[in-house]
Amino acid sequence: xxxxxxxxxxxxxxxxxxxxxxxxxxxxxxxxxxxxxxxxxxxxxxxxxxxxxxxxxxxxxxxxxxxxxxxxxxxxxxxxxxxxxxxxxxxxxxxxxxxxxxxxxxxxxxxxxxxxxxxxxxxxxxxxxxxxxxxxxxxxxxxxxxxxxxxxxxxxxxxxxxxxxxxxxxxxxxxxxxxxxxxxxxxxxxxxxxxxxxxxxxxxxxxxxxxxxxxxxxxxxxxxxxxxxxxxxxxxxxxxxxxxxxxxxxxxxxxxxxxxxxxxxxxxxxxxxxxxxxxxxxxxxxxxxxx
Amino acid sequence: xxxxxxxxxxxxxxxxxxxxxxxxxxxxxxxxxxxxxxxxxxxxxxxxxxxxxxxxxxxxxxxxxxxxxxxxxxxxxxxxxxxxxxxxxxxxxxxxxxxxxxxxxxxxxxxxxxxxxxxxxxxxxxxxxxxxxxxxxxxxxxxxxxxxxxxxxxxxxxxxxxxxxxxxxxxxxxxxxxxxxxxxxxxxxxxxxxxxxxxxxxxxxxxxxxxxxxxxxxxxxxxxxxxxxxxxxxxxxxxxxxxxxxxxxxxxxxxxxxxxxxxxxxxxxxxxxxxxxxxxxxxxxxxxxxxxxxxxxxxxxxxxxxxxxxxxxxxxxxxxxxxxxxxxxxxxxxxxxxxxxxxxxxxxxxxxxxxxxxxxxxxxxxxxxxxxxxxxxxxxxxxxxxxxxxxxxxxxxxxxxxxxxxxxxxxxxxxxxxxxxxxxxxxxxxxxxxxxxxxxxxxxxxxxxxxxxxxxxxxxxxxxxxxxxxxxxxxxxxxxxxxxxxxxxxxxxxxxxxxxxxxxxxxxxxxxxxxxxxxxxxxxxxxxxxxxxxxxxxxxxxxxxxxxxxxxxxxxxxxxxxxxxxxxxxxxxxxxxxxxxxxxxxxxxxxxxxxx
Numbered sequence: 001x002x003x004x005x006x007x008x009x010x011x012x013x014x015x016x017x018x019x020x021x022x023x024x025x026x027x028x029x030x031x032x033x034x035x036x037x038x039x040x041x042x043x044x045x046x047x048x049x050x051x052x053x054x055x056x057x058x059x060x061x062x063x064x065x066x067x068x069x070x071x072x073x074x075x076x077x078x079x080x081x082x083x084x085x086x087x088x089x090x091x092x093x094x095x096x097x098x099x100x101x102x103x104x105x106x107x108x109x110x111x112x113x114x115x116x117x118x119x120x121x122x123x124x125x126x127x128x129x130x131x132x133x134x135x136x137x138x139x140x141x142x143x144x145x146x147x148x149x150x151x152x153x154x155x156x157x158x159x160x161x162x163x164x165x166x167x168x169x170x171x172x173x174x175x176x177x178x179x180x181x182x183x184x185x186x187x188x189x190x191x192x193x194x195x196x197x198x199x200x201x202x203x204x205x206x207x208x209x210x211x212x213x214x215x216x217x218x219x220x221x222x223x224x225x226x227x228x229x230x231x232x233x234x235x236x237x238x239x240x241x242x243x244x245x246x247x248x249x250x251x252x253x254x255x256x257x258x259x260x261x262x263x264x265x266x267x268x269x270x271x272x273x274x275x276x277x278x279x280x281x282x283x284x285x286x287x288x289x290x291x
Numbered sequence: 292x293x294x295x296x297x298x299x300x301x302x303x304x305x306x307x308x309x310x311x312x313x314x315x316x317x318x319x320x321x322x323x324x325x326x327x328x329x330x331x332x333x334x335x336x337x338x339x340x341x342x343x344x345x346x347x348x349x350x351x352x353x354x355x356x357x358x359x360x361x362x363x364x365x366x367x368x369x370x371x372x373x374x375x376x377x378x379x380x381x382x383x384x385x386x387x388x389x390x391x392x393x394x395x396x397x398x399x400x401x402x403x404x405x406x407x408x409x410x411x412x413x414x415x416x417x418x419x420x421x422x423x424x425x426x427x428x429x430x431x432x433x434x435x436x437x438x439x440x441x442x443x444x445x446x447x448x449x450x451x452x453x454x455x456x457x458x459x460x461x462x463x464x465x466x467x468x469x470x471x472x473x474x475x476x477x478x479x480x481x482x483x484x485x486x487x488x489x490x491x492x493x494x495x496x497x498x499x500x501x502x503x504x505x506x507x508x509x510x511x512x513x514x515x516x517x518x519x520x521x522x523x524x525x526x527x528x529x530x531x532x533x534x535x536x537x538x539x540x541x542x543x544x545x546x547x548x549x550x551x552x553x554x555x556x557x558x559x560x561x562x563x564x565x566x567x568x569x570x571x572x573x574x575x576x577x578x579x580x581x582x583x584x585x586x587x588x589x590x591x592x593x594x595x596x597x598x599x600x601x602x603x604x605x606x607x608x609x610x611x612x613x614x615x616x617x618x619x620x621x622x623x624x625x626x627x628x629x630x631x632x633x634x635x636x637x638x639x640x641x642x643x644x645x646x647x648x649x650x651x652x653x654x655x656x657x658x659x660x661x662x663x664x665x666x667x668x669x670x671x672x673x674x675x676x677x678x679x680x681x682x683x684x685x686x687x688x689x690x691x692x693x694x695x696x697x698x699x700x701x702x703x704x705x706x707x708x709x710x711x712x713x714x715x716x717x718x719x720x721x722x723x724x725x726x727x728x729x730x731x732x733x734x735x736x737x738x739x740x741x742x743x744x745x746x747x748x749x750x751x752x753x754x755x756x757x758x759x760x761x762x763x764x765x766x767x768x769x770x771x772x773x774x775x776x777x778x779x780x781x782x783x784x785x786x787x788x789x790x791x792x793x794x795x796x797x798x799x800x801x802x803x804x805x806x807x808x809x810x811x812x813x814x815x816x817x818x819x820x821x822x823x824x825x826x827x828x829x830x831x832x833x834x835x836x837x838x839x840x841x842x843x844x845x846x847x848x849x850x851x852x853x854x855x856x857x858x859x860x861x862x863x864x865x866x867x868x869x870x871x872x873x874x875x876x877x878x879x880x881x882x883x884x885x886x887x
Contacts (some may be wrong), residue, residue: 016721016732016733043716044719045713045714045715045716045717045718045719046713046714047713048562048563048713050559053724058733060721061721061723061732061733064719065719066562066711066712066713066718066719066720066722067719067720067721067722067723068559068562068589068721068722068723069721069722069723069724069725069733070555070558070585070722070723070724071581071582071585071724074551074552074555074582076552076555077519077547077551077552077553077554077555077556077558077559078555078556078558078559078562079559080545080552080555080556080559081517081519081545081555081556081557081558081559081560081561081562081563081567082559082560082562082563082713083559084517084543084545084556084559084560085516085517085543085559085560085561085563085564085565085567086563086564086565086712086713086714088714089563089713089714106548106549106552107548107552109548110547110548110552267538267543270538271538271539271541271542271543273538274538274539275538275539275540275541277539278539278540279539281511281512281514281540282512282678282679283678284508284511284512284536284678285498285508285512285641285675285676285678287508287536288498288499288500288504288505288508288673289496289497289498289675290317290320290321290497290498290499
């Protein structure tokens with residue numbers, strides 16, 4: 001780990017030009033990430049940033065960190081392998097709502113119960129943008145898209161309630177409508193010692209509905225701080241999270257006041273305990289000797 | 292006196308057949324014999340039919356043997372379910388439970404008259420001496436000691452050790468059951484003695500293990516520090532070994548939520564700079580295909596073990612087959628070469644697994660170890676392996692100048708570019724499944740795609756020159772040949788020895804490297820060949836077809852292929868070779884006929 005202070009947001013910005021549409025919410029998200037990383041001050045080469053597939057999954061390439069733009073829905077398994085292989089790294093995962101809650105929807109529950117020290121940022125825009133506007137797992141029921149010509153017949157997933165129900169230690173929501181707040185929430189998520197989840201309402205300017213654009217989001221946004229929400233109260237957080245889709249609460253829903261040991265802590269403990277009586281590698285076959 | 296004996300035993304799940312096989316193998320090892328034990332089950336969780344074969348020999352053993360010399364049936368219904376896995380011939384002594392109330396002249400074996408048939412009141416003897424029928428397997432061990440001279444002392448020594456914690460009473464009960472079995476054998480001598488010669492290497496250190504444990508131990512020896520996987524028969528024991536031992540070496544293991552997450556975590560660990568592995572069987576290999584493609588395009592080292600079972604889909608989950616060859620060579624879309632290696636025994640599973648890590652590291656690629664149920668779950672007695680003779684390779688790291696303006700996919704002469712990992716200053720790059728330029732930045736360019744495909748496939752040219760990944764035995768100029776890999780190779784090795792003893796001019800090629808197909812090695816081998824067999828346990832003759840795809844095979848080379856769970860016998864392969872020889876002679880006579 002290196003000294004903090006001197007790093008600036010621009011130090012985390014790569015030379016790649018984003019493929020995003022002008023006005024895409026993800027431009028603000030990447031700015032928020034630069035600011036949060038600069039505030040934390042870990043040098044870029046000590047950061048591993050993993051994503052899946054989708055517009056937002058291009059994001060690791062726009063940072064100077066070690067990036068891994070992998071396959072659809074699988075950022076979390078890869079991120080976990082990285083963290084287990086080298087617990088000293090700062091590991092971020094990011095992707096869209098389809099990546100995280102549809103094709104990769106089976107992984108998040110297990111990452112939460114393992115409590116690895118990984119921060120997961122979902123850019124939730126309620127639509128599949130990269131493939132040009134299909135129904136996503138967070139699309140509202142009744143939504144008309146090119147794969148739901150007569151309106152969706154399904155209820156949306158509630159990402160906030162989902163991760164709270166599985167026991168995530170840190171759960172927050174952010175939006176480009178408040179860049180300063182977003183950077184602060186991402187920073188807090190990264191600093192949380194354990195799994196942290198941030199749902200970011202990031203509008204799709206090309207395929208998103210009117211109500212989900214900046215103006216629409218501003219109309220339904222409410223800061224959790226202004227509501228006097230106690231972020232150590234998990235049940236209160238779940239209560240507020242039920243408003244997902246109707247209200248946009250910004251800030252920290254839940255932060256475990258007494259973070260339990262992370263998976264990495266437990267692994268280290270086990271390694272320390274067991275390595276004392278290890279046979280040297282070159283003698284491992286002695287395990288099979290029959291006397 | 293004999294040099295070699297093959298036992299086959301079957302019963303119901305609770306009969307302790309496999310545990311008896313274990314005891315027999317360990318006793319044989321203690322007495323200095325070489326041994327192989329294979330197990331086979333129905334797919335029931337508990338109960339159901341259960342069997343094992345134990346082959347004991349004074350010389351090293353190449354396979355679990357063909358026809359049984361000794362068959363033990365605790366009940367006929369279960370025994371018969373194993374069909375060709377427990378073949379009885381006219382040279383077999385059949386021992387069975389008298390309580391089945393079947394006369395010795397009426398045992399339900401169709402079309403064969405065994406050498407001798409003996410009904411033994413096994414259950415009654417167990418009940419009488421040990422107070423419980425659960426001691427049936429110990430009675431059987433006593434019978435074996437009495438009739439065949441194996442384990443008279445060592446079996447009870449082993450049982451005593453195993454049961455020590457459970458109290459002296461149980462040990463004594465087993466001793467009485469064992470003695471009763473032995474006494475029965477002494478009182479009812481065989482028509483012809485079948486004792487095995489004493490071993491000359493009594494007292495030498497022997498290892499006993501199976502292919503799965505050997506594979507996991509080899510991986511840890513090779514420096515593997517991460518395993519991600521999901522339980523699946525018959526590969527699960529590899530993960531189990533890791534969960535017990537890898538922590539001691541600073542590594543870790545993740546039992547993932549599914550097959551995809553298992554390999555995904557291994558891909559992540561490799562990206563982070565550690566040697567990583569996953570293991571699975573057919574259904575899991577199908578699920579892992581996309582991740583294998585990712586590791587290929589991102590050029591990340593990774594070892595994937597596929598312990599084959601009968602397919603497609605759930606298929607025969609507890610039985611062996613070689614039908615994952617196409618999937619191993621070709622799964623995942625796109626133009627890609629992914630090396631596939633196959634061990635042929637428990638012993639060479641060590642070498643092949645270490646080799647897989649070396650290839651993965653050197654070529655920065657996923658490598659498949661194509662094991663099979665038989666190798667994975669059979670136990671072998673082994674002589675100690677000198678691990679110091681194995682070289683361990685590590686991926687090429689960037690250094691000095693490489694890290695000034697680092698280009699992850701920089702073109703090089705051998706198409707292998709230095710690879711950095713998170714934590715390395717100056718080495719940051721974007722790994723990706725999307726096509727990329729030299730720096731790692733995404734691209735849609737056709738010309739870059741062409742160039743990168745070339746880099747990713749040409750790097751394997753040198754692998755095809757690795758003659759040490761092939762074994763040629765027999766007369767190099769022989770006109771008759773066999774090709775076999777995996778567990779079938781052991782059967783062919785024995786068939787080769789038998790055929791040579793009968794005066795046949797024949798040779799055998801065993802590829803440890805199955806893919807990419809090393810055309811040069813095969814062309815050299817086939818040069819003298821006029822007739823031959825590609826022997827494999829696949830229904831569609833996958834090996835034969837894979838070779839045809841790459842090589843102009845000799846016209847007389849035929850396929851001998853059949854579905855899994857139908858083992859080949861060395862004797863039937865020898866018979867097939869004789870047939871080839873007579874065809875060859877006929878065709879030569881034809882050539883000598885004067886032309887009209």
